[in-house]
Amino acid sequence: MTPVHGRGPDLITRGGTAGYQELIRPVLFRVGGGDPEVAHERMIRLLARTPAPLTRTLRGYTAPAPHPVTVAGIRFPNRVGIAAGLDKDGIAAPAWAGLGVGHVELGTVTPRPQPGNDKPRLFRLPASAAIINRMGFNNDGVEAMSRRLEEWGVRRGRLTLGTVVGVSIGKNRTTPLDRAGEDYLACLRRLHGLADYVAINVSSPNTPGLRTLQDADTLRGLTADLVGEARTLNPTDPTPVFVKVAPDLGPDALEDLVGAVQDTGVSGLIATNTTLARDGLDQVDLARAGEVGGLSGAPLTARALRVVGRLASLTDLPIIGVGGIMTPADAGAMFDAGASLVQVYTGFIYAGPALIRGINRLALHDEEDR
Ligand SMILES: Cc1cc2nc3c(=O)[nH]c(=O)nc-3n(C[C@H](O)[C@H](O)[C@H](O)COP(=O)(O)O)c2cc1C
Secondary structure (H helix, E strand, O other), X not given: OOOOXXXXXXXXXXXXXXXXXXHHHHHHHHHHHHOHHHHHHHHHHHHHOOOHHHHHHHHHXXXXXXXXXXXXXXXXXXXXXXXXXXXXXOOOHHHHHHHOOOEEEEEEEOOOOEOOOOOOOEEEEHHHOEEEEOOOOOEOXXXXXXXXXXXXXXXXOOOOOOOEEEEEEOOOOOOOHHHHHHHHHHHHHHHOOOOOEEEEEOOOOOOXXXXXXXXXXXXXXXXXXXXXXXXXXXXXXXXXXXXXXXXXXXXXXXXXXXXXXXXHOOOEEEEOOOEOOOOOOOHHXXXXXXXOXXXXXXXXXXXXXXXHHHHHHHOOOOEEEEOOOOOHHHHHHHHHHOOOEEEEOHXXXXXXXXHHHHHHXXXXXXXXXX
């Protein structure tokens, strides 16, 4: 274990985030007797009930000035989004615009609903500003999410909810690996016309064998099949397909991966998912380090940045940078490493909406400087 990371309690300079970190977070972390999953579900349900006028008002605070950017042919209202897994079933999809994000990646969804792994399966490591999870794609299934999106009038390219809506797709646990492609195709077929993009999730550590789908030949076939299907479904304007990668791939494996997907017509890469490594944890959290699952948050920052830098050196495909973005400066480093957009999950849990506001400000200033 490497020494104390020291970024736990106060992630952003005081003022910008004091309201959330000092008032809201302590309450949130105590909800459900301190059970993180109960707190998470309540937060999502609360967001889902946010009235639309409040969403619009909040948006003025969190994303004060629009600075749209086109990536992979999609016009994003700004450069920061919510990473997959925070709103797995899209229950709070209409609320995210109010928090200032330009996109939200819903899911991961699978063709059939599934309960995920046994609880407990979500652990906070507050001293390290980290989370370990082994959720295992708990979700209501692609049909339930699609119906929800349809009820809200979501259509691809319309920004109905004020944000770009991407959907992360995966395979059911019970689907054999050699038939995984059918699951991804089923999700794409149902989401086509609704999602602004789909992300192939082959990088979650919590579905047995899933990461083997990142092997070059397998991934080439899977990606080509999905891109091909997107073109069949809409020959003039196919749904963009992204691939989300693990942070535990070394430089050579990343080169193989890029070589495999580069010419498939894939629209971009999302880097990274959670890590199986346990570096960078605060001593206080070492007892939790043995929990099986993927680690996210501050201990992942440097690793994710390295992967994004390596990918950017290998390809001109657009990259969405995610992993350990806990401060606006972390997002700035991701942009400098070559990311066109960034996503947050754990940083949002620890620092709250001020993180999104801070990243929006930073991206806006960077553009003004250019
Ligand atoms: C509780 C939890 C659940 C997650 N579920 C998913 C998921 O379903 N699909 C996915 O692609 N990534 C999932 N992730 C990974 C995040 O999208 C993100 O890639 C990772 O946490 C690194 O970003 P962060 O350090 O900002 O959290 C999950 C992360 C957490 C903490």
